[in-house]
Amino acid sequence: MRRLSATFAIVGIFVPALAFAGDAEWRRYAILSTGTSVDMPVSIFTSDAGPPEGGTGRRFFTEDRRADLTVQSVANPGNDSPAAFLARMRPPAGIIYKRITSDFFVVSSIRNDRIWYNRCNRGNGTMNCVMINYPAAEKRRWDDVVTRISHTLRG
Template identity: 45%
Template sequence: MRTMLGIVAAGLGAAFGAAAQAQAPADPGAGGRTAGLDRPGWTVFTDGAGTRVDVPAGIFTEQVGPARRGAGVELQSADGRARLMVYVEPNDEAFTPERFVRTNLKVPAGALDYRRITDRFFAVSGVNEGEIFYSRCNFPARASGRMHCIYVAYPQAEEKAWDDIVTRISLSLRGSRN
């Protein structure tokens, strides 16, 4: 995944300063893999802010609570080994994706394994304490408005199994353009 894609929560927390804590697995999945990883069970998540994203509901079965950034939701796997946040964050400062990452990144840029920044979105990824984090935010069409974001964290040892899953989540992310 890190070789193909791209940060905001342990990644967000480590990278952008949110209070993200790694959670100990409650009940490891079969063979020490994240519960549900072999049966993602895709569904489309939507919210009142116009966010739309494909979510593997067979993996992220538990709602933890509100997202740690912006307005949204945090989900986790039944065994606590993986997390997903879907959230909307205001862009009142009218940051470009490049400026947002430059201003908010809390880890050295060298800690990132992947970094892709365009005029419409950023996607970053890295490893923190044995966990891969991946974050993407799509930016509004106007200078200010809402950023539609996702954050995924999962065990580094499962990187290959997560590649296609994270790719689908990332590429499906859509939001209203305001």
């Protein structure tokens, strides 16, 4: 039997293995201008894709571009509540998970066989957000990664 240490065989397609959760190398990423910061698995999101549209921060991809992470601060000059800000964003229909408090909101769903996850914390004149997109078929592998990213978002 041939041993596969760096790849997984899935329906005859070889997909590079990603280091997940406990095996990943994590670093703190910060947007200095807004004070936003988050723990980020740099051994998973290895490609810097530049600034996001509509905010200050960065986008990152996995090497194979199957998943992406955006960390950004979006202007909220009226200091809208998370509920009002989310309503103004007009998220797509079919949200599977939604949690809204006075300090943050989280929404998530599935679109085109990919899970999208968005958490935004209310800041002083900003909404400080992480957005993660990854294959729905890999949900269990991503659960701990998404949880850690979400729970470490500050700002």
